[in-house]
Amino acid sequence: MAAQECPAPMDVQTFKDALLKKRTEILGTGGIKPLQASMENNTRQGDMADQASGNNEVHIQLKLKQTDAKILQAIEDALQRIDKGSYGVCRDCGEPIAEARLHAIPWTRVCISCKEKQNS
Numbered sequence: 519m520a521a522q523e524c525p526a527p528m529d530v531q532t533f534k535d536a537l538l539k540k541r542t543e544i545l546g547t548g549g550i551k552p553l554q555a556s557m558e559n560n561t562r563q564g565d566m567a568d569q570a571s572g573n574n575e576v577h578i579q580l581k582l583k584q585t586d587a588k589i590l591q592a593i594e595d596a597l598q599r600i601d602k603g604s605y606g607v608c609r610d611c612g613e614p615i616a617e618a619r620l621h622a623i624p625w626t627r628v629c630i631s632c633k634e635k636q637n638s
């Protein structure tokens with residue numbers, strides 16, 4: 519019953535590391551390869567690239583660039599939310615975002631049901 523005044527609802531450090539790593543990837547600063555990188559589970563990002571190579575490549579590349587910029591912005595936002603302690607809460611409905619979803623997309627702002635609403 520001692521010094522736990524500030525219990526973390528989840529291990530945000532894991533997500534922070536993932537966000538910083540992704541940001542580094544997007545910014546192309548390269549060079550720095552955290553030892554952790556090889557230990558992390560596979561993300562789904564490879565799937566998109568694999569599918570893309572079969573399609574209209576120029577179009578896809580443009581699209582990826584836009585996606586990168588969006589992701590970068592989302593990563594910055596997510597890092598700010600980590601600092602403020604509001605990370606992992608859906609921006610639209612205020613419900614906690616499933617941790618599995620955060621592992622897959624650490625920069626996501628909305629929970630899966632709000633995301634599905636957006637897409638439909």
Ligand SMILES: [Zn+2]
Pocket residue numbers: 608609610611612613628629630631632633
């Ligand atoms: Zn939601």
